[in-house]
Amino acid sequence: MFLELQFSILTYCCLWLPRDWESPWLTIPYKVMAILVTFLIYTLTLSEFLDVVLAVENYEDLAGTLFMLLSFLAVCTKVANALHSRRDILDLTEFFLTEPCKPFSEREIVIQRGYDKMIR
Numbered sequence: 638m639f640l641e642l643q644f645s646i647l648t649y650c651c652l653w654l655p656r657d658w659e660s661p662w663l664t665i666p667y668k669v670m671a672i673l674v675t676f677l678i679y680t681l682t683l684s685e686f687l688d689v690v691l692a693v694e695n696y697e698d699l700a701g702t703l704f705m706l707l708s709f710l711a712v713c714t715k716v717a718n719a720l721h722s723r724r725d726i727l728d729l730t731e732f733f734l735t736e737p738c739k740p741f742s743e744r745e746i747v748i749q750r751g752y753d754k755m756i757r
Contacts, residue, residue, distance in 0.1 A: 640730065642757055650674060652716060656727065675716060682709040 647653035651670040658664055685706040693699045719726070732738065740746045 640756070647719070652719060653723075671720075675720070678709070678716060679713055682706070682713050685709050 644653055644655075648655055651667065651674045654664060654667055654671070658667065685702065689699070689702050689706055693702055740749045
């Protein structure tokens with residue numbers, strides 16, 4: 638599958654609902670966990686921001702705390718973007734697995750496997 642490892646990691650982190658899960662017994666707890674994980678990520682980012690504002694005593698601590706804050710802000714942006722663009726990402730991956738982009742000959746399959754290994 639196209640980008641299988643990346644989607645598996647996001648699934649294990651409760652940030653990507655598998656496409657084949659349609660049962661409410663699976664989706665509702667998963668969505669609750671996704672909300673909880675997202676809330677925890679944003680709470681951690683807020684605590685880093687408060688650490689920058691309230692607890693920094695010297696420039697070395699400021700540099701380290703700002704580095705962590707910017708890293709957490711990047712994670713927050715990526716999570717929000719992935720959750721917001723989920724439908725577009727699913728449509729795009731579906732497009733790459735259908736007729737115009739699907740490899741046909743053995744040579745094309747070998748080329749695709751080579752790039753899949755490079756992606757991993």
